[in-house]
Amino acid sequence: MLASSKQEVIPGMAEAKKERESREAAHASQTSTVISKLQKIYKSKVLPFEKRYNYAYFFSPALSDAEFLSKPQVMLVGQYSVGKTTFIKYLLGRDFPGQRIGPEPTTDRFTVVINGPEERTIPGNALSVHPSVPYRGLERFGVNFLNRFEGSVMPSSVLQKISLIDTPGILAGEKQRLERGYDFTSVVKWFAERADLIIVLFDAHKLDISDELKNAIDALKGHDEKIRCILNKADQIDRQRLMRVYGALLWSMGKVISTPEVLKVYVGSFWSEPLQNLENKDLFEAEENDLMNDLRMLPKQSAVRKINELVKRIRKARVLGYLISHLRAQMPSMMGKEKKQKQLIEDLPNQFRSVMKKYNLASGDFPDMEAFRDKLKECKFTEFKTLSTSLMADLDKVLSKDIPNLMDALPNENDSAEVLNMKFAAQNMEENHSEVPINISSHKFKNTGNAKLNPFGADEDDEEDYWALQDEAEFYRSRFRSLSPKNGFIDGETARNVLLESSLSKSQLRAIWNLSDIDRDGKLDFHEFALALYLADLAEQTGNVPDKLKREEVPPNKRSYIKDKSQA
Template identity: 45%
Template sequence: MAVVTENGLTDGTSRTVVQNLKTLYMGLLRPIELESSFGHFNDAVLTVSELEARPQVLLIGQYSTGKTSLIKWVTGINSAFFDIRPQPSTDKFMAVVHGDEEKVINGDAATCLPKLPYSGLSRFGSSFLSKFQVLVEDADILKQITFIDTPGVLSGDKQRISRGYDFMKVCRWLASRSDLILLLFDAHKLDISDEFKEVIESIKGDGDKCRCVLNKADEIDGENLVKVYGALMWNLGKILQTPEVARMYVGSFWDDDYKCKDLERLLNQDRKDLVQELRDLPRNVCVRRVNEVVARARAVKVHMALGCSLRAKLPAFGACGRRQQKQRYLAEHLPEVYAEVMKEYEFAPGDMPPLENFKERLRSFKDFRSFQRSCKTQQETLDRLIQQEIPRLMALVGGVSASDLGNKAPNGGGKTDAQDFRLEGATRAAERSWLCGFFVLLLLLVVAVGVAAFLRPEAALEVLKSLETHPWLAPMRPWLAKIHEVWPQAPGELNVTPIHLATDSAAATEL
């Protein structure tokens, strides 16, 4: 595996990319998120600990599908905190992280630790935090990957209501911040409960990170395994509503020997494939972080356009409740707003947020006047982030060769040194500061010449002549020459009467 530093990032280029990405997010994207109320309609703003966190693997499944057993098998940890039984045993969300000694950190304390990316979980309340723990273990793989174990998904409404927190929203929050999502199924229990179905539907937006695991497959023979595999793929296709289904790993992920030896070769191969995918997570962490920020920037861009469109449709005067009435009308006729925004900004249907989710959040939004009147400046900033800053950042990663028809980079293969990235930004900042200083100096010069021309025109003329030959003002020589051309050449040609002459003339008149 790749070498990992204390905060979970691989040494060298990956750490440089993530640090620069953090600067771009905090400086460009995050202010627009806060300004546009993006957090009310989507996930809250990202934190520094989330951007610098180790890759996370989230395990979701119904009870007794082998989630905890898989974590124990991968990490090789024999801990008393891993309660493995035939009946439902895991009743808490448990993050398994690396540390020097074994200990458990409760939820309230875990959200306050700056090294852990779980401060955002405090939004789900104390009832959830009492069901969240962080298990610290000293295992080599935990230096690079963090595992999150979840309670078994229930099937009855009574158990769902008694949780005390929204299980689906918690899973959605964890899924959006995970690098790999494993959906576990038991080969003997293929029924998918309503709650599990809702959880799968809620993480559709992270479908590229989802993998399916058909566990306990060694307990059935080959003929029945084919039937089980086909039935599971059919059920998942109906839930995901897509012809492409996620990668399916078939096996038995524990240390015991296989009960059915017929499929030992197949099960061992899928074991190796799953382990290899886990090993690849730290190598690609910087690319995934960039992908997350770009996807978030596109979502903010669409959100800004929707907010500006809704704000423009409000009446100028909100007397007699007209504004509230118009807000309710727009919330109910949101598809028309979607169509208008897609046509005006040329957005694809897949770029738009889920209609029902956005409508639900819009109903609880107090005042549409909180949206911006115009989003042109913010749109330009986001376009610059996506089209200029991110490509320059991705050039640090390299790995893609340049076309023979195009201009090759000086380093070859599209590679850019990290120091060049920082120096270019510093050069642009220096250019901006030089221009600001130049215009300030020009303004002071104009004011000084104007005052001198009013008080003593002869002295001002001499100053202009001396300034034309000054080496520091070489860029201003054309302008000084023009001023000198139109300046009177003799004191008698001046149209401005000096102050001391005007004072003497007035005194003589009075006498």
């Protein structure tokens, strides 16, 4: 037996750690259960209504399974050279496949940055039909758009929790706008409906809102709660100019977005280079921490966002059903159908008011009148469906009963594991709804480094958070998932079968297990599993198993179990 017996569990720490891990696993399980139930409600009660009244034609295609099961998405919008692509690189801590960075308009396409086992790019035509990603609806924008759409795939702990959407730099000038070959504003609107967070970036030393940027921001209306603004490159101007630029940005955005609430604006320099001007470094650091906390919490808020978006969709569908059936009822049964249809289209404002008053509907739920009129011109009102009271009753029940029940079932941060498990039967899933492990650099602020704020991960100076095996661990993640972990763990028998695939002796494997099962619970979480495979690979190469782990080899979340501080 090797010297792993030196690892001693600190009394009380193990119990607290297990309780926290159990609560997080139950939190993830209940959130996934709620999303699964939401998906069933949509398919059984909402989708039949949408099909009857052709919701896909007037608004957007039916929701796919991938859209319900997708990770939270963050979309970045802004004029060219404001730092959108660099911001993504900063979050990930490294370059990503297909990135284009420069002072000129370098990003000429929509790029979704997603997690995968190996680095590669996927053409838009292939990505739009892939069943595991929620982008099938983009086919409606045609080949011209799909040729300027691509997926960037790479292994990343950040991308395991969220997906990032890089958009083309918005250009000033009608000629450049028309040469895109597709409706940029409509594509932005499509992504905005599905995004969990929309970040609009501005350059602090060349603040300008072009006509196309204004149109893009107009497309974000109705999603005000998702929008965050970033005043980037703020370290390039002094404090007085920054104050003036900040005020000008708030004034400009207030004119573009007609809302009584003030948009949240983060100020800073969002890349890894040192600040050019340290006059406002404390402000920039505080702002950056606030923004990163917003991003970290996205997975836990994802279920609420999906419920909220479905409620919006249902309210629009109800109004559409009332409008379609109302127009159908106005049509004559015999002669003069075309004339009557033309009159109804011209008299659309009065038809809207009539339906609104008759059914006591909110004006905000009605579609844009001009866009709706253009759609109606391509239809035959005599082919419209009459009002289905049973389908409408189903929608009303979803809003009045099903949705409130789902909201009550969502986990609360203060719930214990027992309370969470009482809300729904737990499912065997990984912690897909835990926080995003974003690591952003604070070295540029000339402070002592904080590993949680470093895009390149922690280093040896970050004693509490540095893990020497972080990069190697990512290569073992897909293997861990293939073992169907329960609540984020695999049992000893499953781990034994994996380790027996090596050429090591049982005594060596026993030593590896003793080193890896740090909390002595007889099972392995992902970090312990990655450590075990790393030690097995090391032993096959060198023929030896270490007597004890180096401090930097122990996963940071397991160091509280180790009494021997020289080891961890």
